[in-house]
Amino acid sequence: MEVPLTVKAFLDRGARIYGDRVAIVDEPDLAHSWGRVTYRDLARRAAAQAAYLDRMEVPHGARVAVMSQNSARLLTSFFGVSGWGRVLVPVNFRLTVPEVQHIVDHSGADVLLVDPELTPVAWEIRGPRVLVIGESDEEMWTSGAAPVVPRIAESDTATLNYTSGTTARPKGVQLTHRNLWLNAVTFGWHLGVDDEDVYLHTLPMFHVNGWGMPYAVTGAGGTHVVLRKVDGPEILRRVHEHGVTVLCAAPAVLHSILDAAANWEGEVPGRDRVRVVVAGAPPPTRTVERIRSELGWEFIQIYGMTESAPLITMSRMRREWRDLPSSEQARLLARAGAPTIGVDIEVDGHGEVLVRSNHNLAGYWRNPEDTETVLRDGWLHTGDGGYLSDDGYLTIIDRKKDVIVSGGENVSSIEVEDVLIAHPGVREVAVIGIPDEKWGEAITALVVPAVDDLTAEQLIAHCRGRLAGYKCPKHVEFRTRLERTETGKLQKFKLRQPYWEGRERSVN
Known part of the structure; x- marks a missing residue:
């Protein structure tokens, strides 16, 4: 017997076994917050969303884009959309209008669900029906009608995740129900997720579907604590208030937590309880040591990418390393890790x-x-x-590919170069990543100017009007020429080399 592996299975189990348990603690300081949501209510709201899309005549297999900061509504949509046979398209809420328009057009989205804070962007998007979730949208979540139950094959696409790659236009990664199911189960097994876990959503849910944790935690009956905006002191407060046991974070988030811990009164919350999973770029071994000593949290590193849903490897403390010096333990943990089961x-x-x-x-x-x-x-x-x-x-x-990882976000250097070269004061440009303690890699533009009075401030302002903020250069350096091959191709490895001199790795 073969039963299709689908994402709805995680919700079905959570609701059946843990119906009266709190599934989600929504962001509290919002007029449209759901507050505390039980698993039974989460399942009811997901079904109501599916029925609402039925009434809108959004067919099964259609793409439903969602642009939102972390919220209970976004978390519910992972099930209310994909669980009933449609394709969820999570959109990075930091993107500009042209960037969102490309994703909507390329995916062929029928509907765009948008958070109230993002309506200035959403109302400029042409094509799909735009629905604001969080303002007079209760009809979407309260329908008593039963949704149409489609036949879903595990090979059907469940989510379409857009990622910046080696070209100026992001590509849509098709992840199937099978992909997402196996990634979530594998991640949950290696991480030891169970029904006593309280998961803090420091990671944006649009990021490869929250790395699969919305599914894994739901299937295990854990509690989701929503965090809309990353803030070091607020993370520590939530860890203390809700008894958080696990969270996922980019290296930049780790630094914000460490900075907040330095000013925290009393014992830092979560000691000997919290597991923090890190990815995006390997942090320095000193940062690993500080997480373990100053916070007392378990440090776990993974390596992955959107195309792998994302889990590929995991690096976690093991008994063979217990007698090693802490610095050596940190060095071993800072590696990408061992292949996870099935990889x-x-x-x-x-x-x-x-x-x-x-x-x-x-x-x-x-x-x-x-x-x-x-x-x-x-x-x-x-x-x-x-x-x-x-x-x-x-x-x-x-x-090897032309990508910079800054603050946990993938940035296409070619995309930034295309924007910069459009400035009339730029003759040539190369965009590279250089080591940065906070961001991992800082986006740096090496520019050959076409005019004498061009300034770095002008170029950064030019980018801010055309790119999401995290894609804009943090540094601009002016050059008289850029290193090229005989055929005119930029030799970025040579441009990067001085900044990475003396380092074992050319990524940070």
């Missing part, structure tokens, strides 16, 4: 990391050429350079 990793002759697993993407939406390239020979080609140690652990040492 195979190889490093090819060019040093590129290749991955094979049951949760690799089905393909890029409407992009067969790039799909064939990234999945050639039966392996996912990550575009990252690395090596496998004798103990089977992976270390990432370079990024």
Whole structure:
């Protein structure tokens, strides 16, 4: 017997076993907050959302885009949309109007659900029906009608996640129900998620579906605590107030927590209780040591990407390391980690990391050429350079594709270059990532000016009007020329080299 693996199974189990338990603690300081939501009520609201989309005549298989900061409504949509056969398109709420318009157009979204704080962007989007969730939207969540139950195959696309890659336009990653189910179960098993866990959503839910934690925590009957905006002191307050046991974070979030802990009165909350999962860029070993000593939290690192749903490896403390000095433990933990169950990793002759697993993407939406390239020979080609140690652990040492990871966000250097070169004062430009203690990598523009009076402030302001804030350069340096090959191609590895001199890895 084969039963299709679908994301609705996580909600069904949570509601059936833990119906009276609090599933979600919504952001409290909002006029449209749901407050505390039980698992039974979460299931009812997800079904009501599906029935509402039925009444709107949004067909099964249609794309429903959602642009929202973390919220109970967004979390419910992971089930209310995908659980009844439609495709959820989580949109980065930091994007500008043109960036959102591209995703909406490319995905062919029938509907755009948007948080009230983001309506200035949403009302400029052309094409889909726009619904504001959080303002007079109770009809969407209170319908008593039963939704139409479609036949869902586990190979059906459940979410379409857009990621900045090596081109100026993001690609839509098709993740199936099977991809998401296996990623969530694998993540939950390695992390030890159970019904005593309280999960704090410091990670934006749009980020590869919250790395699968909305599914894993729901299926286990844990409690979701919503956090809309990252703030170090507020994170510590939520950890204290709700008894948080696990959270996921980019390295920049770790620094905000450490800064807040330095000014915290009394014992830092969560000591010997909290597990913090980190990804986006490997933090320095000193940061790993500080998380473990100053906070007393368990540090866990994963490596992954949108195309792998995202889990590929996990690095977690193990008994063989207990007698090692803390600095050596931190060095080992700072590696990308060991392949998780069901994941195979190889490093090819060019040093590129290749991955094979049951949760690799089905393909890029409407992009067969790039799909064939990234999945050639039966392996996912990550575009990252690395090596496998004798103990089977992976270390990432370079990024072969033109991506900068800053504050946990992937940024296409080509996209930033396209915006900068459109400025009349720019003759040539190359955008690279340089080491930065807070952001991991700081976006830096190397510019050959076409005029004498061009300033860095002018260029950054030019970018801010056309790109999401996290994509804008943090530094601008002016050059008389840029290193190129005989054929005119930029040699970015040479441009990056002085900034990474003396480092073991060319990523941070």
